[in-house]
Amino acid sequence: MRRSVLMAAACVVMTLAGAALVRETPVEAAATADGRQAISYGPDKLQTLDYWPGASADAPLVLFVHGGGWSRGDKQMMQRSDKLRHWRAKGYAVASLNYRLVPAATVEQQAEDVASALAVLKSRANDLGFDGKRIALVGHSAGAHLVALVGTDPEYLRTAGLSFADIAGVVPLDGAAYNVVAQMTDGPRIMQDTYRDAFGNDPARQAKLSPTTQAAAPNAAQFLILHVQREDGIRQSKALGEALGKAGTVAEVRGFAGTGLRGHAEINRRMGDESYPATAVLDAFLARVFG
Template sequence: MKTPATLLTAAAALGVLATPILAQQQRGGGGRLPPECRAEIVRLCGTDRTQMRSCLREKAGELSDGCRSELRQRIEQRLRQRGGGGMGAQGPATPPTQTLAYGPDSLQALDLWVPEGAKKAPLVLFVHGGGWKRGSKNNATSRALPAHMLEQGYAFASIDYRLVPRNTVEEQARDVAAALAHLLKRAESLGIDPTRVVLTGHSAGAHLVALVGTDERYLKAAGLSFADIDGVIPNDGAAYDVAEQLAAGPKMMAPTYVQAFGTDLARQKALSPTLQAAAPNAPAFLLLHVQRPDAIAQSNALAAALRRAGTKAEVAGFPGEGLRGHMEINRKLGQSNYPATAVMDAWLKKVLG
């Protein structure tokens, strides 16, 4: 079953649908936003509706959790009124089995899907992207991936984590480990097999799962170890070596990397999976990328470092260039006709059995 690309793809959905919702608010129509949320949007983006879409696409992550939630509810309502169409919708959503809190912060939450009747389903845990400063666990639920994982017999979890600048990348990696620990501690009651686990993530999420898969300190802080992970699938990341990415990557992204990793070289090294890939590591990696020069170079360098440490590492490239290709591999992974899906499926079958 395919899922609508509009259900909470954060910045994109907000940018496209928030302005009609705000216009409706101005006319006094239904779906009214709370005054404090509207005031927050106006402070962030002004009142010029012609500029609001691009502003919200860029700055949606700066809205408060409450305001994003209010907008999200109204976006879903408008999509239901449209019959789920308008932005490439491809069928009804697959609702999560349940939403769980793994910590006290509102962003320490996850959505979980488990195949019906499963008692020991292998677990695939997804970490969203967004430049470490924005994004949502719903970046996965709006794609084909959750339903595809269910069809393959896997449990699937998509997590939120605390965001920069309020929190640090180190705390984000700890959140990934804490979310996994929360699920594994409840594995029996949830229908999950705690002995078969893969971490995956896109963009910034690719970096975070690679970091957790190469620096065991984050797992150990959550009471886990590399023995609790069977493999890692980083999807089109480009910050596996932070200093190298700052030196050679697109200059337009430099402020995002500096905000996340700072300028201290020792910290950048500590947060670089390629430079943390000396043994031990998680047992196996599948590095996916599209045809972005920095993603290709960073994926190959991480794979080489993992292999030097005796870790199994495969790299697979797929069509797609620039930001469009970067977004497409996240949007299409799990669709049966997308070439990366078959590669992922074969690797998961090999790793998880």
């Protein structure tokens, strides 16, 4: 009798301990009505992403990196956007990631976050339901700089256990810090504090964080560099495209209407709107790199 009581007590303790372990283990958020699933790719609270499944288990994936001057922005900007609606209508899986922000983190760590998120997604391609061999990186503004940096400097992907072969294409949307050293001197004065906070004052570090400087081969296979009519954005986009071309990398540079901050915001906000000219250009690029 006493042995039965002891065994029952032990079972209760084990059950309670197991329940405690379950409560202490991080659990991903259940999918929402539109299929969105929140996924952590690191221990920091900002190392999270939202994932929407594609139309089939072998759908390509578009991984989007938000802008915000390296110090602001949020993955939630993707929700209810024309980009999300349009890409999902194309059958693509979509992911939108948060990353650690300046000044708590460095730009180097932000690029590491992009690579780490890509690695986690790729490792889970089968259970999430997309084709891990067909992934494109798309980023706007500071996010454009980050996807271009990850697509030109192999260090970030290598650290995450990946290579350029894991990226089908890279699409920077209206970035203007592809050559940081130049941007520190000929960029708009209103942005100089933002650049200084992100890239510091060391020209060697600035060059290391410049996709144009890093664009000697090897690189990701294909780039589509889109910009509006901002003087620094035009200069920087063309220079990045030329540097990639010299390295033998397929790189197309296309400009669209829009000036100042309004145009800069519009290329992000209206991407996916069928009436916006850049949408068809990006559609054609994704169709080509995804095959």
